[in-house]
Amino acid sequence: MVKLPGGIGKLRQLRYLSLLNSGINNIPRGFSGLTNLRVLKGFPAHVEGDWCSLEELGPLNRLTSLDIRGLENVSYSTFAIKVKLGEKVHLIYLCLQCTSGRGGSHRLIKEEEQQQIEKVFDEICPPPCLENPRIKECPELKVLEGLPALQRLDLEDYDMKTLPRYLKDANPRLFDLDCNASLLASIAKGESSSEWNKFSHIKQVNAHADDKENNIERKWYVKYTRDPLSLKTNISPSTNASSGDETEEVLLDEVEETSRDEIQEERVV
Numbered sequence: 001m002v003k004l005p006g007g008i009g010k011l012r013q014l015r016y017l018s019l020l021n022s023g024i025n026n027i028p029r030g031f032s033g034l035t036n037l038r039v040l041k042g043f044p045a046h047v048e049g050d051w052c053s054l055e056e057l058g059p060l061n062r063l064t065s066l067d068i069r070g071l072e073n074v075s076y077s078t079f080a081i082k083v084k085l086g087e088k089v090h091l092i093y094l095c096l097q098c099t100s101g102r103g104g105s106h107r108l109i110k111e112e113e114q115q116q117i118e119k120v121f122d123e124i125c126p127p128p129c130l131e132n133p134r135i136k137e138c139p140e141l142k143v144l145e146g147l148p149a150l151q152r153l154d155l156e157d158y159d160m161k162t163l164p165r166y167l168k169d170a171n172p173r174l175f176d177l178d179c180n181a182s183l184l185a186s187i188a189k190g191e192s193s194s195e196w197n198k199f200s201h202i203k204q205v206n207a208h209a210d211d212k213e214n215n216i217e218r219k220w221y222v223k224y225t226r227d228p229l230s231l232k233t234n235i236s237p238s239t240n241a242s243s244g245d246e247t248e249e250v251l252l253d254e255v256e257e258t259s260r261d262e263i264q265e266e267r268v269v
Contacts, residue, residue, distance in 0.1 A: 009033030052079035067095040080123035097136035
């Protein structure tokens with residue numbers, strides 16, 4: 001299936017719609033008639049002249065779960081305002097994605113394109129009731145500020161070299177991260193890491209990276225809890241962060257707990 005029928009907006013009692021893995025990249029005008037939608041997955045952002053598909057999301061104020069893809073296609077930040085996320089007071093789960101993370105359509109984002117994406121995200125103002133945002137392959141954004149109900153944050157980005165600055169202002173109970181092995185190795189250094197002050201205040205952190213050489217997804221990990229203070233990892237924190245996406249070949253012998261006074265990382269020589 002590669003195209004939605006033009007009259008889909010007439011299905012006014014429709015409550016669940018998933019476009020994931022469907023090949024649908026365009027939304028017909030009039031989609032905004034689906035005002036009873038509760039769950040919308042894989043919604044593609046695209047622009048046609050002075051119209052953007054994000055406008056069709058404006059009237060859908062009963063959504064509890066929303067998944068938007070292809071935000072790098074949005075050419076003007078003013079289009080993001082028309083989503084009217086702040087009016088979606090029932091929204092609990094929100095997924096914002098720019099590009100595909102593992103292979104496929106994955107590509108590097110140019111600097112000017114990244115700046116435009118940042119402007120788009122600056123205009124996205126989710127409601128305070130949002131509990132679980134998921135960010136995939138997107139740059140710095142302010143979308144997480146002022147979310148007292150935030151329970152979980154999922155972030156997937158295999159290009160970023162450091163954790164985003166907005167983590168300092170976010171306070172989820174659980175932070176789930178998928179990143180490259182180089183960044184994971186830096187996080188594994190614990191208190192001596194430059195990333196420590198970005199995630200140490202979070203109650204629980206689960207971070208993973210792929211073993212690209214052996215094609216094993218999420219093989220490397222860092223597991224952190226704030227109280228009681230604990231850090232476990234199976235990747236060497238001594239890895240040179242400049243090594244990029246090269247798979248680390250240093251494995252760990254054992255997993256060991258940490259105390260409040262010191263964080264001990266496991267290593268295999």
